[in-house]
Amino acid sequence: MGADIAVAHATTPFISVYPWSAGFGTKYTNPATLPAGTGFSVAFSPSGTDIAVAHGTTPFISAYPWSAGFGTKYTNPATLPAGTGSVVAFSPSGTDIAVAHGITPFISAYPWSAGFGTKYTNPATLPAGTGYSVAFSPSGTDIAVGHGTTPFISAYPWSAGFGTKYTNPATLPVGTGNSVAFFSSGTDIAVAHASTPRISAYPWSAGFGTKYTNPATLPAGTGYSVAFSPSGTDIAVAHVTTPYISAYPWSAGFGTKYTNPATLPAGTGNSVAFSSSGTDIAVAHATTPFISAYPWSAGFGTKYTNPATLPAGTGWGVAFSPSPPSVVRHELLMGIG
DSSP, X not given: OOOXXXXXXXXXXXXXXXXXXXXXXXXXXXXXXXXXXXXXXEEEOTTSSXXXXXXXXXXXXXXXXXXXXXXXXXXXXXXXXXSOEEEEEEOTTSSEEEEEEXXXXXXXXXXXXXXXXXXXXXXXXXXXXXXXEEEEXXXXXXXXXXXXSTTOEEEEEBXXXXXXXXXXXXXXXXXXXXXXXXXXXXXXXXXXXXXXXXXXXXXXXXXXXXXXXXXXXXXXXXXXXXXXXTTSSEEEEEESSTTOEEEEEBSSSBOSOOOOOSXXXXXOEEEEEEOTTSSEEEEEESSTTOEEEEEBSSSBOSOOOOOSSOOSSOEEEEEEOOOOTXXXXXXXXXXXX
16 A cells, blocks of 8 residues: 545545655545535544544544545444534554544544444543644553643543543643644644744653743744654644744754745645655645645755645645555644534
8 A cells, every 4th residue: 555645625525635655646536425514634544544534514523444545434423523523533553533523522532443433431621612633642642632722732641531631731832722743752742822832842741741942933823733743853833824834853842943845835724744754744725726745854845746636625634644564654723613
């Protein structure tokens, strides 16, 4: 199985997927049963054999077998997410799936085995407000939710269910937690959020450490998505306001911001993802062509040619599939309740 890239977007078919080999191949055929409404997030399972889309209309989550194309849609979960599906994530083992969504309990999680199991019990302490993002730690022993009301980030131990909520960080993110990501080794956590400094990062060790110093050059506008590179040596933030994407070296803190790409994303950066090899980076954004991708090597290379068949409408989410073993081994969403 080769690598693929998927874009969740605002207009039918709501999901577009392409083969990826240092550039976009010919778009795969749409799924026979489309997601119901705007696609806000997309994720491949760690094995690359399944794909899930969080979207704007009930059932709010749709999942499919994946093998260089969509299989027959899996049966909806028996207990649906409550409200707009903002972000979907698989656990690193591929045995669980979680959806951040618009109505209490704001996060729903399920066992996953080629389909949804019985929904896990809600956390005892719910996220405070609309769930905008969710991420599992690389070890799979923790789960974090970015949300719309202070403290803007909630994190829990994870062991086939939610443990007791960790203490909030001493210095909270400033504004809605639109995206959350763990460092590749699990020793750091970052939150893209609505107000300056627009990105906050912390050491992580079964709880939040003291917030890292802000980057010297802040993202220019609300942070909608954050991603660490697979090697953990870089961090990228998709945001409102040109240049729409900001990237920095990472070594237990932010280095000097990399030069902007020569060809910027066209409009608000809603989601950013690194390929699993770490050699490419992609940004889903608000204006045509709705997706922009670049080679990555401690900085942006020359933008790849746009896909021949563009995503249909605003790009809200982007994800690369795991690369095949011979080669190598996710925001967001604004103002939706």
